[in-house]
Amino acid sequence: MAIKKTGDLTLVKKMNTAIVLEAVLRHAPLSRAQISERTGLNKATVSSLVQDLIDRHLVLDIGPGESSGGRKPFLLLFHARAGYAIGIDLGVNYIRGILTDLEGAVVLERELTIDNHEAAIVLPKLMDCIEELRTSMPASPYGLVGIGIGVPGIVNGEGTILFAPNLSWPQVPLRAMIEERFGVPATIDNEANAGAQGEQKYGAGRGIANQIYVSVGIGIGTGIILNKELYKGAAGFSGELGHLSVMADGTPCRCGNRGCWELYASENALLEQAEPLGYTDLDALIGAAEQGDEHVIALFHRIGEWIGTGIANIVNVFNPNVVIIGNRMRRAEPWIRDAVAATVGSRALAYHREQFRLLYAEQGDRSAVRGAAHYAISAFLAKMKDS
Template identity: 35%
Template sequence: MITGDAAYIKKINRSVIMKEILKAGMISRADLSKVTALTRATISAQAADLLDKGLIVETQLEHHLVGRKPTMISINAKAGYALGIDLEFGRITFMLTDLLGRRVSSKIIPIETTGYAEILALLIDHIANYKKDYTDSRYGIVGIVIAVHGLVSTDEMIHYIPRLKWKQANLKQDLEQALGIDIHLENNANLSAFAERVFIHHETDNLLCATLYSGIGMGMILNNKFFRGHNGFAGEIGHMIVVPGGKPCGCGNQGCWEKYASETSIFETLSAKKQIPNVTYEQIGQWINEGDTEVHEIMEQFIYYLSIGLNNMINIYNPDVVVLESNLLRIYPDSFQKIKKNLNSQISHYRDLFISSLEEKSSIMGACALAIRDFLDVPILNLPYKD
């Protein structure tokens, strides 16, 4: 026998057990043995260890049948906290959750700078405060994940954040050196896709999530794992060319998808048409409700170009589920039906298309969920969603 086999098997068994407890919410030892195909002795030994570590709790169910009251086990949500951070242009959002992904606190910090040093100092200050303030649980803050709206390499180096103009920034290293704790960075679209899988689409192995807010990013969960590509830069689907020789893009090409089908492009078009700076969702909703012909035409073009890109995505990846992150789609009547009507290729196959119910919280919820998954060391994480 190779040294370490027993420890490795124990770790694998624990991972399987934790996955099933999370999936069920609350489950008996007997049922755990059935769904995991592990012996009752293995389940009892693992449960005793997890109880000792404070990671699960026992509850006796009240019932009126004859016999012993069943003892159920569940995750101890109060054993620690996950900290998610969404680093955006103009603001940083912090969210703290328990180990079941339920929000404990959240706050938004406006920022008026794009300077790396200033934002780094701000992050250090707030993370240090969270670390100090949330020590009332056994494990404190179990993980910190930052959602980055840009290119993040496989070694978690920031390659480029367009709106902040950051290039080759080692934010992970700088934060870890200052704070003495592990920090993880991940692309925001990947985290949005992860949140959709963890909180909503539990039976999905292959999921694509297109975020349409500041540009277009695509998070990909394939076989229940992130698909990042060679260097970690996969998913920059917004720079797929849909109009050859079209509008110039900051990436250097012309006719990129995000110049026609991102919310930013629609806001820019409407601001120019209406001669109003900083158009809001509320204004667009009002124009739509008033039957403004010009606005309806722009929205129809948005749907048209969005459908072209979605058709390409579906044909390339053949996903179970496609999720769209867009407030404009939520406020434009029948947008969902219009998109589905446009996806009528005989060779285009997917199971379901959804407009996200997580809205703009998805990336930070995904950040918290990733911290929980890594701490509990489970291959697949299913958590209940409560707004």
């Protein structure tokens, strides 16, 4: 009889460890016997693998649960506080940062305003925000496991920001800078992709196969999830639907094009139109709308129509189950909702609307920062499953 090579046995153990850890992540609290039933692995193998995961501080034995006859089973939980992740949403006019446990629960949150876009000013603030979160982190077996950052621009596979028109930045090797400074793995992605992941994991997109997340802030970005997977395109640069041309001879855009959707439907577009009324920020406009200011409410309605115009194009192209509106304009839902819905209803093809729903981000303007932290958590857990 042929003897299996040690390498083969090691691979099998890694695969089985990953299966057991995934069962705990998805279905805890559960017993060793329940893991055996769910995975098809025999009880002795499960007991050995569980003990290994307990020794590695990834699983907790929380003691006996309810008995269905016989001995009470000992229940297992994922050790969410075995380590921590940092998520950052780097906006055009803000930096939002969170510290989460390994289940994505927010432990700490920080936010600061940006009034100067120069990289030499923003990057030190970004580093300070991360450092503050790291310094405030509770003690844990694994400490800080990683950092995820969503940025308003195009990012390559090496984590370099190639193009961020609303920041006017040159190419910035952000992943390399972060990893050198903090000594942990970093993931850098477009903030709309991070937002899509945040809503899929923690918000309105849970369990939905085909969804488009529309991030409406100073600019507009989109995260595209098809068949439950983030679609990034041939070179990884998909989702720049804020630069759809909606006016052939329209206003010049910082991207080099003319008549881009974000020039008419973004927070920036709203603020430009609100300037003659004496308003300079979104919160002030929302306050005025809450007080019944008809001029401001009309501005929101007009922006809602423009948002709906772009979403109708998205619906006609992708035929998604849902489109989720998120980022800062999510705060204005009460005043844009009807205009967005009416415009999509009149412009999207009838067959595409049959199984379509228009949703607003459950995470509000925290979708991207939650998704960014999820990137770091996922990378850590993938490494643990493979070790």
